[in-house]
Amino acid sequence: MPEVSKKYLYILVLVGVIIFMSNLDVMYVNIMEARNFITAREMVNMDNWLLTTMNAEPRYEKPPLPTWFTALSAMLFGFNSLFALRLPAALLALFLLFYFFRLIPRLKIGQKQAFLASLILASSFYIIFAGRNGQWDIFTHGFMMAAIYYLWKFFGQTHGLYKNALLAALFFGFSFMSKGPVSLYALLLPFLIAYGVVYGLKGFSRKKKPFLLFLFTAIIISGWWFLYVRLVDPVAFTRITTVETTRWANYNVKPFYYYWSFFTQSGIWTIPAFVGLLYPYLKRRVCNHKAYVFSLLWTLSAVILLSIIPEKKARYLLPVMIPLALNTSFYIEYLFRKFREMPLKEKWVVYFNHGLIAAIGIVFPVGAYFVLDLEGYWFWYVMTSIILFGIGAAIIYFLKKQKYPKVFYLTVVFICGIMLTGFPLTYALLENPKFRNISELQNKYEFNIYELRNTTPELIWEYGEPISNLSEEEVLQLDDEKMGLLLMEKDSVFVQQQDRFRIISSERYDLNYVHPEKSGYKDRLIRRFYVLEKKE
Known part of the structure; x- marks a missing residue:
């Protein structure tokens, strides 16, 4: 790995640790986490490592791999530690960032844009939510990102075919063992569609044997637990499988267009993400048109495939955030190169987006003082006010100086500041005088x-x-x-x-x-x- 790439990777890991691990035990346990943590606890206390349970009843809706990781973490640090219970998900978020960062240069994109795209991904709203939450979505998509990386090497190289096929199969299996076929459908299939359209599968006939090895190994790793449960507890397995299959068509049904505001799930990157989707505007401005078309097709294919499924929830958009971050980076890279030279009719979008973020930071000290019950939280309030006000003022300053790279990095630091000092203020909004556990x-x-x-x-x-x-x-x-x-x-x-x-x-x-x-x-x-x- 080149030295510049190592430098970017070290910074990315630092940002990831701050975003995904700081104050990890602050938020209370939500319903999805409770289900998963109960299953992990009953693995340890009742020895239900394979025939998983919740409240001593069979729970075969989700494969057990993430629950195993969570149970092992809790065995090391205790089930009373929310940090320990959420730590595996946070580590998988870092794992996702690592393979995302490693994949992008293979599109013949520079290391710097790979770094920018990874920062966008790390600071996107739904990635933050998934990486700090004891839910299994980040596991299935994190492992599939690794599988995609090795599949890219498999399709694009003539050497190391068996090694790449086996590694791709391993992580494909881990993804399936985390949440079934979810990531296969929502992340890998859109990737294959985009790759086939843009890059093609030249020379694939010489790779049939290692590809068959990939398929065989992936099926074994993905399917052994399902087969075991089907044989050992067929009645419960059939009942649960029938209910889960029916829910895809009949539960939480939303219209086809429900996901078409998907770019808003990227949080602070909502406006840049939207601009990045405007192909007529960006097609002559990006540094690598072919890679841009690939990222755009990957993103839109994922949204369309998810839209076909009747059951829809906002959190199902998590896999879309991955190619969307790559797609958005083409617009950000363009701003890095050309912001000073851009006409005002193009710059106003940048001024509005980052100016809004800066305004939030500047007004936070006053707004939080009047909105929050700060008794017991004064330290966090003062620290957050200093950090956000300072960053907001700095963003305004560098916008005036037209130094967009500094504006971009300050926006990422803005998110880091919230996670470091602002997150504990959450409970200043949640006081329930009638709470009794x-x-x-x-x-x-x-x-x-x-x-x-x-x-x-x-x-x-x-x-x-x-x-x-x-x-x-x-x-x-x-x-x-x-x-x-x-x-x-x-x-x-x-x-x-x-x-x-x-x-x-x-x-x-x-x-x-x-x-x-x-x-x-x-x-x-x-x-x-x-x-x-x-x-x-």
Whole structure:
């Protein structure tokens, strides 16, 4: 690796560590994380490493590779450490950046643009979200990025074919073992479409044997766990697979055009990303037209393929952010070269985009002072105010001087500043005076605790162990002399009207971190806890 490339890589790793690892344990556990963390905990506590479970029930919706990594991290640092539980996802975000950075020069693009594209990717909103969250999307796409890198080498070289085929198969299998065929469809297939159209597959006939090795190895690594579960627990596997397959067509259905604001998911790069998609404008301004067409086709193919699937969620756009960052870098590289010479009618977009970011930094000290409850957060408020105000002022200064490279780098530093000092201020927005954690019930009572009907992952996670979920009929058939029953407040009428058990006490638990008067406050995170005693 050239020295300049090493320098860029070291800076990229530093930026990645700041963005993905600083204050990693600040945010509370969300529903997707709770499901994954419960499964990891039950792997360790109940030895369910292959037949994975959630709340002691089969959970075969997702393959187990990311959960294995999470379980191992928790075994090293403890399940009480959110940093440990989220660390594997953060490391996979760095892994994704590494292979993304390594791939771009193979398009005959300079190391500097590869560096710029990687910084754009690292600071894109949905990449930040996925890399700091204990969800498995970053795993499947991170591993597939590595597979794409070795497939590019496989298609573009005449030597090392078997080595590249095996490495591509290994990471393809890891991607499949992270979230099934998601990345195959949303990242690899669009890549193959764009590669085939722009670069073609010349000389592929001489590579058939190593390619067959790739297919065979990839299928073995991808499929062994699914086959094992299908053979050992066929009833649960078939039931879960049927439900998951049906959801693709019937659950959370959105119109075809739902994803066509996809570029907004890049966050601070929304406007540059949009400009980068304007082929008539950029086609004569980019440094490598062929590579630009490839990145544009890769991006648009991914969006179209995702749009075909009836089930749609904003987070499914994560794989689109990868080629979009590459595509956006062509516009950014053009600004690096030509910003001073550009006419004002082209510059106003740059002034507006970065001026808006600068304005946010400059007004933050005043805005945060009036909006946030800063008691206990003054240190973070002062540090964040100094950093964001300083960066905002510097962006304005260098915009006036027309030094776009400094403006670009300051924008990345702006994100780093938010992650380093601004993230702890999140809780200044989330104070819930009624908050009471269900974890208080751990080891408090010697009798059994059950839950009526509803299973809420966050509740199970905080409680620390599985809770039996029962229907009304099953509750009334219990022979426990004394027991605890968790239920949603709207179901309290069941306890009050039944005559088999006497109510000894009642308490309310609220797992919402959000204030009751703000959006995001969820009734499903509230439970009424009854201590019941069997009537004689």
